[in-house]
Amino acid sequence: MNQTWTLHPSEALLKVAERTAKRSSSTGRRRLVLIAGLAMLGVAIIAFVGAPLLVGVSPIKLDVLHPLAPPLTGGHLLGTDQFGRDILSRILYGGRIDLAIAFGATSVTLVFGTIVGLVAGYFGGWVDNLLMRIVDLFFAFPFLVLIIAIIAMLGPSIFNMFVAIWITSWVSYARIMRAQTVVAKKQQYVLAARALGYSRLRVMFRHILPNTASAVIIFSMVDAIGNIILAASLGFLGLGAQPPSPEWGTMISDGQNYILSSWWIATLPGLAIVFVGVAFSLIGDGLADILRPGDR
Amino acid sequence: MTADPLLSVRDLRTYLATRHGVVRAVDGVSFTVGEAEVVGVVGESGCGKTVTCRTIMGLMPSRGTYSSGEVVYHPRGSGNLLTLPQNQMQQLRGAHLAMIFQDPMTALNPVRTIGDQLVEAVTAHTAMRREQARERAIGLLVRVGIPAPEQRMRDYPFQFSGGMLQRALIAIALASEPRLLLADEPTTSLDVIIQDQILSLLLELQRDTGMSMILVSHDLAVITEVCDRIIVMYGGQVVEEGETETIIARPSHPYTRALLDALPAGAGAPSQGGERGQLRSIPGSPPSLIDAPPGCRFAPRCPLVTDDCRAWATELLDAGQAGHRVRCLRQDEARGLGAWQASDSA
Numbered sequence: 001m002n003q004t005w006t007l008h009p010s011e012a013l014l015k016v017a018e019r020t021a022k023r024s025s026s027t028g029r030r031r032l033v034l035i036a037g038l039a040m041l042g043v044a045i046i047a048f049v050g051a052p053l054l055v056g057v058s059p060i061k062l063d064v065l066h067p068l069a070p071p072l073t074g075g076h077l078l079g080t081d082q083f084g085r086d087i088l089s090r091i092l093y094g095g096r097i098d099l100a101i102a103f104g105a106t107s108v109t110l111v112f113g114t115i116v117g118l119v120a121g122y123f124g125g126w127v128d129n130l131l132m133r134i135v136d137l138f139f140a141f142p143f144l145v146l147i148i149a150i151i152a153m154l155g156p157s158i159f160n161m162f163v164a165i166w167i168t169s170w171v172s173y174a175r176i177m178r179a180q181t182v183v184a185k186k187q188q189y190v191l192a193a194r195a196l197g198y199s200r201l202r203v204m205f206r207h208i209l210p211n212t213a214s215a216v217i218i219f220s221m222v223d224a225i226g227n228i229i230l231a232a233s234l235g236f237l238g239l240g241a242q243p244p245s246p247e248w249g250t251m252i253s254d255g256q257n258y259i260l261s262s263w264w265i266a267t268l269p270g271l272a273i274v275f276v277g278v279a280f281s282l283i284g285d286g287l288a289d290i291l292r293p294g295d296r
Numbered sequence: 297m298t299a300d301p302l303l304s305v306r307d308l309r310t311y312l313a314t315r316h317g318v319v320r321a322v323d324g325v326s327f328t329v330g331e332a333e334v335v336g337v338v339g340e341s342g343c344g345k346t347v348t349c350r351t352i353m354g355l356m357p358s359r360g361t362y363s364s365g366e367v368v369y370h371p372r373g374s375g376n377l378l379t380l381p382q383n384q385m386q387q388l389r390g391a392h393l394a395m396i397f398q399d400p401m402t403a404l405n406p407v408r409t410i411g412d413q414l415v416e417a418v419t420a421h422t423a424m425r426r427e428q429a430r431e432r433a434i435g436l437l438v439r440v441g442i443p444a445p446e447q448r449m450r451d452y453p454f455q456f457s458g459g460m461l462q463r464a465l466i467a468i469a470l471a472s473e474p475r476l477l478l479a480d481e482p483t484t485s486l487d488v489i490i491q492d493q494i495l496s497l498l499l500e501l502q503r504d505t506g507m508s509m510i511l512v513s514h515d516l517a518v519i520t521e522v523c524d525r526i527i528v529m530y531g532g533q534v535v536e537e538g539e540t541e542t543i544i545a546r547p548s549h550p551y552t553r554a555l556l557d558a559l560p561a562g563a564g565a566p567s568q569g570g571e572r573g574q575l576r577s578i579p580g581s582p583p584s585l586i587d588a589p590p591g592c593r594f595a596p597r598c599p600l601v602t603d604d605c606r607a608w609a610t611e612l613l614d615a616g617q618a619g620h621r622v623r624c625l626r627q628d629e630a631r632g633l634g635a636w637q638a639s640d641s642a
Contacts, residue, residue, distance in 0.1 A: 125359070188402040195353055195397075196417055196468065197390030206416065210407045291407075 034286020040279035048099060051092035059093040059246040060085060068262045079264045081254060085244075087264060091272050094246035097158060098276070101231040102224040105165040110220045112166075113173025114213070120174065121181025122204050132178065138171040147230070148239060156239045158247075165227060172223070173216050180212035187211075214291035221284030225277040232273060248273055301370055302508045303352070303476055304328040308365035310344075310351045317586040321347040323532035324365075326612075329476065329508050334499070336523030336540070337512045338555065340582050344532040345512045346398075349478045352377065353395050354385045369393070371475060391421040394474035398481040400461035404453040410437075410464050411449025417471035436467040440497060459490035463497065470501060477502070477509045483518060495522055516555050520544060525619070528552050531583050531593035534612065538620030548615045548622040550598045550630045554578045592624070600626045600633065 007015070047054060057063075057076075063084035066074035071087075074080065078087040120131040138146070150164040184190065185208060193207045232249025234240035241247030248269040255266025310322040322344040329335050337345050350356050352367050354377065367377040369392065377385065397403040405413055414433040418424060424432070430449075437445035440463040453461060462482060469477060479498060483491035499522055502509050513519050519526055519540075526543045528536040528551065536549040547553045557576045580597040583589055589596060591606040598605065605625055612621040624630055 188397055188399060189405045191355060192395075192397055192403040192465070193405070194355055195389055195395040196420060197386050197388065197472075198416075198420060199386060202420075207405055207408075211405065 031286065031290070033282050034290065037279050037282025037284075037286055040275065041283065044095060044276055044279060045099065048092055048095035051089070051096070055086065055089040055092060057086040057089045059090040060244045061089075068258065068265075070262070071264055078268055079262075081251070081265045082258060082262075087251075087268055090246035090251060091248070091269055094241075094248050094251060094269065095272065095276070097241055097245070097247045098228050098231055098273070101158075101162070101165075102228050102276070102280070105162055105169065105227045105231075106220050106224045108166050109169040109223070110173055110216060113170035114177045114209075114216050116170065117174040117177025117179075117216075118181050118204055118209060118212075121178040122185055122200070122208065124182075128178070131174065135171045135174050138168055143168065144230075144233070147234070148237070151234070151239045156242065158241055161231060161234055161240050165230065169223065169227070172219070176215050176219055177212060180215050181208055184208045184211050214288060217291065218284045218288045221280045221287070224280045228273060228276060300331050301328045302331050302333075303370065304366070304368045305348075305352065306366040306368075308348065308351060308367065309363065310347050310356065311362045312347075313360040313362070314586075319585045320532055320588060321585055322351060323585075323588070325529070325532070325534055326365075327527050327534065327537060329510060332502075332506045332508055333525065334502060334509045334511060334523045336519035336526045337510060337529060338514065338516050338519045338526060339529035340514055342582055342585070343529045344585075345514075345529055346480055348529075349395065349480050349510065349512060353389060353393060353478065354378075354380070354382075355389075355395075369476075387421075390417070390474070391472045392474055393476050393478065394469040394472070395478040395480060396462070396465050396469050396482050399485050400458055400465050401453075401485070403465055404461060404468075406453055408452070409449065410451055410453065410456065414449070414464070414468055414471065417468040421472040433467075433471075436471060437464070439470075439501070440464070440467045441493075442467075458486050459494065462486060462490075462494050466494075466497065466501070470505070473505065473507075475507055477507055478512070479509060480512045481514070482511070484513070484515070491518070498522070517559055528555070531588055532585055533593060533610070533623065535594065535624070536615075536620075536622045537612075538615065538617065538622075542617050542620045546615070546617070546620070546631055548620070548627040548631050549594075549624045550600055550626075550633060551578075551594050552622075553630060553633050600629050602626070 063069075063074070063076070063080055063086070065084070066076065066080050067082055067084040069076050069080040069084070071077065071079040076086050076088070078091070080086055081090070116131055116135075120128040146168050147164045150167060151160050154160040154163060190203060190207060193203050198207070228248075231240050231247065232252060235247045235249030236253040238253075241250050243250065251269040252266045255262070255269070258265050305328070306326050308322055308325045309320070312319040312321055325344070325348055327335070337348070339345055347356070351363050356363070363378050365378065368374055369377055369388065371392070372388065377388070380388070404410070411430070411433060414436060415426070415429045418429045418432050418436070434445045434449065437448060442448055442460060442463055448456075453464075456464060477498075482498065483494050486494060495518060498509065498511075501507075511519065511523055523540055526538065526540050527534055528543070528549065530551050536543065536547070536552045543552060544556070547556055555578075558578060560575055578597060583593050583596065589606070591608045592598070592601075592610050595601045595605045602625075608625055610623050612623050613627065614620075615622040615627055622630075
């Protein structure tokens with residue numbers, strides 16, 4: 001039997017289409033990004049919460065016999081800093097503070113800024129003008145300078161750092177949300193919702209918000225990373241977490257003097273920031289796909 | 297017009313302040329809609345049909361829109377809807393007056409499921425448990441002829457075709473059993489076969505529920521097929537109104553005549569001018585509503601125009617039969633007008 005196997009054109013087409021369908025299925029690839037991000041964040045959270053179980057050493061315990069120990073020496077997996085404090089322990093305990101900032105600072109500004117932007121964009125007129133001029137006022141100052149000024153007034157502490165971020169960071173959300181709302185409220189579905197006699201609040205929160213929230217939610221993931229870095233910067237400047245409490249920025253700040261001789265002190269907390277940052281940005285990308293059902 | 301009036305509109309004016317000047321989008325429109333009556337509003341694009349509907353519903357943007365006149369919804373007494381506070385108007389919308397829109401593709405919220413939006417509409421004006429509301433929502437989908445409603449409830453609008461979306465929108469609009477449905481060009485964006493299905497559905501629902509309906513269209517064929525009474529609008533004004541049969545048999549305004557002649561032969565209109573295969577259009581275009589011509593607004597395009605027409609402070613005149621009124625000085629000549637002579641005024 002000398003038969004050449006050729007596919008009927010319709011079968012060939014079907015095969016190609018099926019392959020594409022498999023690849024682009026909503027449960028597949030696109031969600032993978034989100035799952036990867038959530039998994040990384042999950043690992044980080046478990047490690048930070050379970051820190052006492054994972055490392056037996058307190059983050060502020062001084063091992064005077066082994067200062068500046070390189071990783072894997074002196075019984076310290078990731079080495080020690082100049083006072084002989086365990087780097088791994090400090091990274092894990094410090095993660096608690098940095099994640100608290102990522103969630104605590106970001107969630108408050110996300111919710112508040114979103115509501116302000118929604119109200120300004122939906123009502124327009126003098127409400128919009130008033131709210132957006134207040135927003136402009138905040139944008140008129142360099143961000144970090146404003147935060148430093150507020151912390152300087154309140155005194156340096158982690159809680160005051162939260163307060164400073166709450167006061168200043170909502171404005172970005174308000175601006176994004178306002179722009180999105182102004183576009184969305186001209187859409188026919190908003191008119192249709194009003195024609196059904198829905199209240200303003202219902203139209204705003206049940207009809208406009210679901211269509212515009214994706215932008216601020218995705219931005220909030222970027223902002224969360226920004227807030228971790230901000231906390232690190234403030235720690236670096238001595239305005240955030242106070243020694244000896246472990247915080248990644250403070251650790252990097254401590255390590256800079258030894259960067260040439262003992263690279264691990266500054267580098268490892270830096271990698272921790274990168275790890276959490278990548279997790280957040282993967283979550284942001286994954287959410288961007290899922291929050292827009294029409295694209296699927 | 298034997299039925300009791302449900303909605304009366306008297307001397308409705310809606311002016312829009314724009315950068316280019318004041319647009320007199322609706323300029324002295326009066327009509328009534330009886331109980332269980334289907335009224336057709338017909339006219340070219342830009343003659344004030346949609347603005348009329350939105351003004352009645354209180355859906356014009358508050359900035360830059362100025363309305364006067366009277367809209368009375370009789371079941372609610374003699375109050376004027378135009379001066380009703382927002383929150384009271386809001387209770388009326390959806391529950392008593394509902395509206396469906398031209399483009400079903402954009403009239404549903406793209407990020408929420410059909411079922412979610414339907415359940416919301418069901419519970420918006422009546423307190424109901426979730427289970428009950430869901431059942432009623434499925435019932436509504438069945439009623440508007442959507443197959444496999446249980447599954448379709450979970451679909452997003454982009455998974456529906458245009459005709460299905462319009463069906464879903466009708467279901468949503470009817471969720472609170474309104475007394476009056478304003479259908480603003482409900483079939484314009486659909487293809488002809490679906491158009492017919494949607495129109496039959498609307499008529500069937502109207503008969504079953506006994507609601508009244510205002511059907512807005514620029515397609516006279518659609519209007520004549522469905523409506524008890526026709527209102528012809530031109531340049532923000534009513535130029536002719538009367539029973540459907542009367543309008544078709546005795547069009548008394550040159551514009552109505554022209555609209556009837558513009559129908560393709562065999563499109564369901566009994567009046568046909570011209571030989572088969574020839575489409576007739578109306579020369580010229582509707583007047584700018586910013587500086588509308590004084591006198592009759594149709595004068596620039598009218599084959600019967602005289603100097604009197606241009607100077608006339610227009611009003612609706614009796615056209616012989618009950619309820620048949622026309623805004624034309626030369627209605628007798630208009631009735632005698634033969635097939636539209638495109639060459640006369642082109």
